[in-house]
Amino acid sequence: MENLPATLWIAACAHRLQQRWHTVDAHELEDVARDLWRDARLRAMLPDDAAVDWLRPITEAS
Secondary structure (H helix, E strand, O other), X not given: OOOOOHHHHHHXXXXXXXXXXXXXXXXXXXXXXXXXXXXXXXXXXOHXXXXXXHHHHHHHHO
């Protein structure tokens, strides 16, 4: 959601990613979330939805 401040979007997305990857350092997940935020298509989504969309190839394979 583009009206959500970037810092909040990134934090929420990183939190969702951490639910999938418990052992990955939080700062690394924030970096991943920041990269996702740079993608206009993902940034237009809610942070949780963007994380789920990005994780889809991984979750579908498992």
